[in-house]
Amino acid sequence: MERFVLTDAQWAKMEPHCLGKATDPGRSGGDNRRFIEAVLWIVRTGSPWRDLPAFFGQWNSVFKRYRNWVKADVFVRLFEACSEAPDMEYAMVDATIVKVHRHGQGAKDPMRRRAAELR
Template identity: 25%
Template sequence: MSRRVITDEIWNQIQQTMQFYGCYRSRNSKNIMEAILWKLRTGAPWRDVPEDLCPWQTAYNRFNRWANKGLLGEFVFKLRGVLDKEWVFIDGSYIRAHQHASGARHGEESTIGKSRGGATTKIHLAVDASGYPIDFEITGGEVHDSQVASQLIELVGEAEYLIADKGYDSENIWEVARNHHMIPIIPRKSNSKKVNVEFDHYLYGLRHLVENAFARLKHFRGIATRFEKLARNYKSMLFLACSFIWCKSK
């Protein structure tokens, strides 16, 4: 008998969201969701999904259909609670791509790049003042954090403070943040001659919140190591992990 992780309270939240988006529902819907979460938690191949949950083809087809439609991203925006945007933290983290993640079909986006760690994907994450995920982007591992900062700020919208490490010290990032009415709390690089009067050591010391969020996401082995060939499928797994974190927070 496979271990279940979806409580009645969590399933009620998920089921209401599925109903809101008109997802197909069946008597086996909860077991199918358990099977998808089992795959996310273990990182095992789809073919190894326990038979007592549902046939593996059913779980894969349901997940793939949702990923193709972008529904799992919609799920997290519906399930997440009230965001505390007084402080917003951004950072990036490398994810090693398993050899099975290679070989995406021609024309399909993979977002797997080469870095010092080999074949990697990078998660660029924004979290709120409570350390819960707001949104994210994924790129190849060779993409520097600062190249995605503007996109993250656009996804966040508005906040009072934007806290990031010195890798984000760029005049363009500072300008984008201020255009969104954010006060950047970013240390200057060692060779910078500009005065950083807005820097707040206390807020910068809270950057562990975004690191904690990455640690929580990487409890899911399907996130800690990338097994998905397609970018949209890995991104959907990330959205599902974020949704589960939000559900457990309520």
């Protein structure tokens, strides 16, 4: 299962903001990219942590690391790093979800018409 979701360019933006680099003192995480891929797998599939494939490591260890990163606001930094220059590849507007209020379409306001009739 060596297929990754993140491209090398995306990972290059994210890597400096991750915890547990080789230069950090103490025990660091094994593979930050694989950890990020594990979190993305959980998000994409909507599966519980216990269903995480063994390729990503023990689910409990991955979950504990995820909680530590959430508390340290690492995911906020990763989001900010990746959203500096968005490529807008997936941005689209679909008319089936964009609705205009009837007044914006030029429809008559029934309350205004009724008020005019009462005068």
